[in-house]
Structure formats: structure tokens, C-alpha cells
Amino acid sequence: MNKHHYCLIMAGGVGSRFWPLSRVNKPKQFLDILGVGKSLLQMTYARFINICPRENIFIVTNEEYTDIVLEQLPEINPERVISEPLRKNTAPCVIYSSYKIHKIDPEAVIVVSPSDHFIQDEKKFLTLVKEGLTFAAGNDALVTLGIEPLRPETGYGYIQIKKGGMKYTHNKNIKKVKTFTEKPDLKMAELFLKSGDFYWNSGIFIWSVRTILNAFEKHMPDLYHLFSEGEEVYNTDREKEFIFKTYANCTEISIDYAIMEKAENVYVLCSDFGWSDLGTWNSLYEHSQRDDHGNVVTGGKILLYDTHNSIIRTDNNRLVVINGLDEFIVVQSGEILLICPKQEEQRIKQFVNDVQIRTKDQYI
Structure with a gap:
């Protein structure tokens, strides 16, 4: 198992579309939604221990859920649970976590995943993620897992690929991204499906820690400078005070809007492992x-x-x-x-x- 492989599991959402089962005090990711005896978070954690060392798995969550995370994952080192003082969407949590990981290992390659997705073919998923980690380690690339669409779905974002994928990556599964598209109407989704150029955006990403921090510096300089001021305090007793002040002043924005839709070095790892974001009943x-x-x-x-x-x-x-x-x-x-x-x-x-x-x- 590669010591430079890391996983960041995002577990701070409130899951309001699964109300009333999912509530603010115990949202969807901490529930046994599938009726298998494990919460979605526990299933996600178990999935990634097959990809990277246990000590390289980080959970980022809202501070009010830290105790639930530690209760559901008693084997995890509390230092690997990153607590956000405020909900600011996914870009701040990614840059905050990236700085913490970078201080531990500047050579880190990270897979970033939501805590509450459904993966049907675990073996195929693990194979593809390892392939993505290898690609990201050797290239200045922001990789997103794109799911081959099965129907004209209006609830997902879409990724359009550039033609002639092999000439960009020399890998049949990894293609250069042309555009990102937010959730389309039905007519547009039908056109996307028919064209064969579009994949569902899974919200699962792979990149080296250097590449993602460089991307923030280029495309979100204000956010980058806010968090870069804390380089000396990450993983110390002074971190909590710094992060509280930083989150109070940082932009609330998703990683898609902040980075993925702006960057030119974005690639899609084309996947078909049976995926759902389990976003709705x-x-x-x-x-x-x-x-x-x-x-x-x-x-x-x-x-x-x-x-x-x-x-x-x-x-x-x-x-x-x-x-x-x-x-x-x-x-x-x-x-x-x-x-x-x-x-x-x-x-x-x-x-x-x-x-x-x-x-x-x-x-x-």
C-alpha cells in the first residue's frame, strides 16, 4: 500500500432531502439508510482502507458531528477528524484539509469523496481509484470520476469530454474535460445522453496535494491567501483559533465552482461501477x-x-x-x-x- 496515498472523506452535510429521517442532529451519512447494519460513513471508511493506510484517511465534518464520527469509527485517530466551525460548502473544507495533509506529506496524492454515496461494484471502484491515484501522482492533473450515464438524469451535473482522449493522457479511461454543466432540464439531459460525450459528475476527485493547492492559488487567490497564512499553525494547538477566524471570513463556495469549472488541467476518469449519490428517496x-x-x-x-x-x-x-x-x-x-x-x-x-x-x- 502506497504511503503517499491519502483519502479525505467529506461528512459535514445535513441531508435535508432525506428528511424526516435525516435531521440536523444526525444527518444521512450517519444513518443506516440501506438497512445493512452500517452507516453510510462506516461503509465509505471501510471502502477506503483498501486503498490507503488507515492513518492516511481523514474525515472532515462540522464540529457538531465530531463526536458522532468518533463514535461510529472508534478505530480512527481523533487527529484524523478535521472539524469545521462553520458550513462553507466544499471548497474551504478541501483547502483546509489539503494544508493539513501537505504539512504531513508534501508528496501526498489524495482521493476526495463524499461520505454518503452508493457503490455497487466495490472491486471495480477500487481498481479505478488506484488508476486515478497513479495518474495524478505523475501528472499536474485534477481528476474527477465521471459516471457513464444510464438515463437522462436531471439531478446530476454533467462533464463533457474532449474527443481523442488517448492523445491527451495515453490512457483509455482518462480523458480531458471540455466543459462542466450544472443540472440540466430533461430535454438537455436527453441530448447529453444521445451525444455520448457526457458523463455524470460523481463529486469524487483525485489529485496531488501540490496540484490542488496550486489550483487554489491560481483560481481562488483570496481563499488561498486566507488559508496559507496558517501554514505554521496547522496540526498545532494554535490551529483551532486560526481556523475559527478564517472560516468566519472565507467565501462559501463549492469545489466545482471554485476550481473544477475554471481549471484547464481537469481530467475525467470514465467509470461504470454502479454509482448513486443517494441524494433522494x-x-x-x-x-x-x-x-x-x-x-x-x-x-x-x-x-x-x-x-x-x-x-x-x-x-x-x-x-x-x-x-x-x-x-x-x-x-x-x-x-x-x-x-x-x-x-x-x-x-x-x-x-x-x-x-x-x-x-x-x-x-x-
């Missing part, structure tokens, strides 16, 4: 075992009558009887019950906002 439905009526049922005492193609999830101590539903989401968690047609799932964020306005944070 519908995506969970697609990757869950169903009964003879197409229902995904998780919970204790649930009786269904004339109910089909639905997601039903309840606490174990509740008796729930449902009659006559088709294509619905029914989720009971604690004192909250959500009933919503599957095709209107995008409204859940609106529901959460409305609940917060009426009740403040009591049910969020």
Missing part, C-alpha cells in the same frame, strides 16, 4: 430490495393493502396500516410523519423550509 428506492408489489419496506409492524411501488419506512415500535397507495413516500421518524407522492419528492426541501419557519428548529 427515489434514488434509495432504485438501490433497495423490493417486495412482490414493488414496495421498499423498512420498519416494525407494517401492514400493506393494495399498495404498490412505494417507500415505507417507520420506527420499529409503530404499527402502521396503509391501504391504496401507489408511488408514494411514507416516512415516520420519531414525532414526524411525511407522506408525499414520489414524483413530487423535489418539494421535500420546501416542506423542510416551511416547517422551520413555523416551528424554528424543533423538527429539523
